[in-house]
Amino acid sequence: MKRTQRAKRTKRTKPAQRILMKGNVAICEGAITAGCQAYYGYPITPQNEIPAYLAKRMVELGRVFLQAESELAAINMVFGSAVAGARAMTSSSSPGISLKQEGISYLAGCELPAVIVNVQRGGPGLGNISGSQGDYFQATRGGGHGDYKNIVLTPYSVQEMYDLTILAFDLADKYRNPVIVLADGVLGQMLEPVTPSTISHQPIAISKDWALDGCKGREPRKIRSLLMAEGALEEHNWKLNEKYSKIKKNEVRYETYNLMDAEIVLVAFGIAARVGKGAMNIARGKGYKVGLIRPITLWPFPEKIISDTAERLHSITQSLNHLTTFLVVEMNLGQMLEDVKLAVSGKVPVEFYGRPGGGLVTQEEILEKIKQISK
Amino acid sequence: MKKIFSRPESLKETQHLYCPGCGHGIIHRIIAEVADELNIREKTIGIAPVGCAVFAYDYWNFDVTEAAHGRPPAVATGIKRVLPNRIVFTYQGDGDLAAIGTAEIIHAANRGEKITVIFVNNAAYGMTGGQMAPTTLIGQKTLTTPFGRNAERDGYPLKICELLSSLEGVVFLERTGVNSPENVLKTKKAIKKAFQNQIGNSGFSLVEVLSQCPVIWRMGPVESCKWIEKVMVKTFPLGVFKDTNRHE
Numbered sequence: 001m002k003r004t005q006r007a008k009r010t011k012r013t014k015p016a017q018r019i020l021m022k023g024n025v026a027i028c029e030g031a032i033t034a035g036c037q038a039y040y041g042y043p044i045t046p047q048n049e050i051p052a053y054l055a056k057r058m059v060e061l062g063r064v065f066l067q068a069e070s071e072l073a074a075i076n077m078v079f080g081s082a083v084a085g086a087r088a089m090t091s092s093s094s095p096g097i098s099l100k101q102e103g104i105s106y107l108a109g110c111e112l113p114a115v116i117v118n119v120q121r122g123g124p125g126l127g128n129i130s131g132s133q134g135d136y137f138q139a140t141r142g143g144g145h146g147d148y149k150n151i152v153l154t155p156y157s158v159q160e161m162y163d164l165t166i167l168a169f170d171l172a173d174k175y176r177n178p179v180i181v182l183a184d185g186v187l188g189q190m191l192e193p194v195t196p197s198t199i200s201h202q203p204i205a206i207s208k209d210w211a212l213d214g215c216k217g218r219e220p221r222k223i224r225s226l227l228m229a230e231g232a233l234e235e236h237n238w239k240l241n242e243k244y245s246k247i248k249k250n251e252v253r254y255e256t257y258n259l260m261d262a263e264i265v266l267v268a269f270g271i272a273a274r275v276g277k278g279a280m281n282i283a284r285g286k287g288y289k290v291g292l293i294r295p296i297t298l299w300p301f302p303e304k305i306i307s308d309t310a311e312r313l314h315s316i317t318q319s320l321n322h323l324t325t326f327l328v329v330e331m332n333l334g335q336m337l338e339d340v341k342l343a344v345s346g347k348v349p350v351e352f353y354g355r356p357g358g359g360l361v362t363q364e365e366i367l368e369k370i371k372q373i374s375k
Numbered sequence: 376m377k378k379i380f381s382r383p384e385s386l387k388e389t390q391h392l393y394c395p396g397c398g399h400g401i402i403h404r405i406i407a408e409v410a411d412e413l414n415i416r417e418k419t420i421g422i423a424p425v426g427c428a429v430f431a432y433d434y435w436n437f438d439v440t441e442a443a444h445g446r447p448p449a450v451a452t453g454i455k456r457v458l459p460n461r462i463v464f465t466y467q468g469d470g471d472l473a474a475i476g477t478a479e480i481i482h483a484a485n486r487g488e489k490i491t492v493i494f495v496n497n498a499a500y501g502m503t504g505g506q507m508a509p510t511t512l513i514g515q516k517t518l519t520t521p522f523g524r525n526a527e528r529d530g531y532p533l534k535i536c537e538l539l540s541s542l543e544g545v546v547f548l549e550r551t552g553v554n555s556p557e558n559v560l561k562t563k564k565a566i567k568k569a570f571q572n573q574i575g576n577s578g579f580s581l582v583e584v585l586s587q588c589p590v591i592w593r594m595g596p597v598e599s600c601k602w603i604e605k606v607m608v609k610t611f612p613l614g615v616f617k618d619t620n621r622h623e
């Protein structure tokens with residue numbers, strides 16, 4: 001199992017001070033620690049703390065902050081700063097992220113690094129401003145036009161809002177690919193202590209020998225996704241596919257809890273995992289053998305741990321004749337559910353509990369579902 | 376023997392894919408000459424549009440990026456803000472700048488982004504085969520105005536220089552043409568000024584160039600030049616719309 005970046009960073013020499021902050025602010029501090037040089041945003045609830053906080057901090061640090069005229073403009077400003085070789089970020093919430101999809105597709109096509117934060121709210125349409133997880137498909141399937149992939153990181157605590165934002169910048173540069181931090185409105189507003197990184201995260205030394213900064217002393221460069229020559233586009237897409245395979249191989253991240261003897265395995269991400277973890281602990285107290293798999297990367301999806309677990313659950317059922325099952329919990333109508341089902345591949349049942357935009361899942365509801373399944 | 380005329384260093388030695396008589400090639404060359412004369416080739420970053428000029432990055436001999444349709448001013452903003460010492464310009468058609476990208480151009484202008492915009496007005500969508508542009512003249516026939524543009528249904532030609540002239544962030548606006556040697560020289564002067572403004576860090580400059588598009592207009596190249604002079608300038612009068620060298 002690949003540990004989270006945070007886990008790695010806990011091996012520090014002197015204990016760092018813990019600071020109480022809101023999830024949205026943790027994203028800002030993560031971006032600043034990661035050496036984000038430019039931020040472009042447009043107001044939308046529930047992420048308004050991000051542009052408000054960065055408007056001050058980025059300017060204090062002599063970095064770029066700009067309130068764009070729309071999300072379309074903001075993502076294209078990110079595109080421009082990425083073209084110039086800078087670490088750039090934008091943030092928004094669901095309706096605004098829909099507007100950014102064209103730009104994200106261009107970032108993917110042009111192989112430009114960028115960080116896009118989605119503090120999800122309920123949809124469809126204007127929906128409402130309460131936290132939700134309805135944008136899983138949009139984030140993990142590409143979202144815009146064309147055959148591309150975003151790296152999708154999903155935090156479940158304020159600490160992870162901070163840590164995964166830092167990681168997002170590193171991965172974006174490493175793979176020259178857009179990275180989405182898929183958070184939600186609940187986490188955005190949550191207050192928790194954060195241990196800031198004691199490691200310097202200034203832009204890692206990746207030479208951006210493709211960036212446009214004027215052709216002094218070198219041949220001119222161009223950045224484009226238009227490939228009209230015979231076979232050129234297909235070749236480009238195969239090349240992207242090779243990169244995606246590498247990401248799948250190297251960057252899967254997840255955490256597991258109580259998996260050893262679990263017979264009911266929850267699979268949940270983000271805030272649903274947070275609630276699910278609480279439900280798991282209560283259920284354990286009541287004697288239910290419940291475990292939890294929490295994907296941290298939604299793309300690449302941690303399919304192996306799920307299929308391995310499915311294998312194990314299947315053999316428990318075979319040998320002990322115990323009921324075993326997965327229980328996917330999401331704050332939507334069942335989106336990650338499809339990926340879990342693919343990984344489980346029919347070996348054991350996959351149950352689902354979810355509430356769509358406007359609803360929050362609770363520990364009691366999950367517990368009820370666990371009891372129901374166990375009957 | 377002294378060489379008195381040659382290909383500018385900022386223009387690559389390659390064949391353009393434009394139609395015979397197209398204005399784009401002339402404007403590309405003017406930009407290249409200006410880049411050479413101002414000695415900015417090595418610090419210039421151009422933004423090519425979606426439109427007939429989409430391949431501009433194959434023609435100019437400096438750094439050029441693509442941008443989504445209409446978004447060059449936002450992309451230019453993103454580049455210029457992190458590289459304030461570079462020369463950043465967008466090159467956009469009238470569909471790109473005046474239809475799908477209206478918000479981006481107005482706000483980049485209004486912020487006074489220190490960039491240069493070359494706006495090519497050919498009164499039609501060239502690349503997609505000749506549909507109505509926001510700049511199509513009243514009565515002008517296009518694929519999507521087969522009976523001629525009707526103000527009642529299609530609205531009026533959008534006058535970008537006039538529109539932007541009220542914005543405080545704008546320092547220079549001029550409309551020129553490339554339909555005659557005289558106008559080509561004037562265009563070069565205007566484009567040079569628009570780049571000099573950026574070198575002087577004074578603010579947003581835009582040059583709107585009336586540009587012939589013979590194929591879509593269903594005219595010969597010479598007739599196209601005449602049409603600009605006789606017809607197009609009535610809706611789009613040439614001249615300087617704004618010139619405030621604020622830094623002086």
Ligand SMILES: Cc1ncc(C[n+]2csc(CCOP(=O)(O)OP(=O)(O)O)c2C)c(N)n1
Binds near residue numbers: 495
């Ligand atoms: C989002 C989007 N919508 C539509 C198009 C199709 N399209 C390509 S070029 C173009 C218009 C080009 O016209 P103009 O900007 O006037 O440039 P010209 O070709 O005349 O130089 C359109 C509509 C596109 N590429 N992307």
Ligand code: SF4
Binds near residue numbers: 392427497591
């Ligand atoms: S269609 Fe018009 S603008 Fe496009 S290349 Fe041909 S003449 Fe030029």
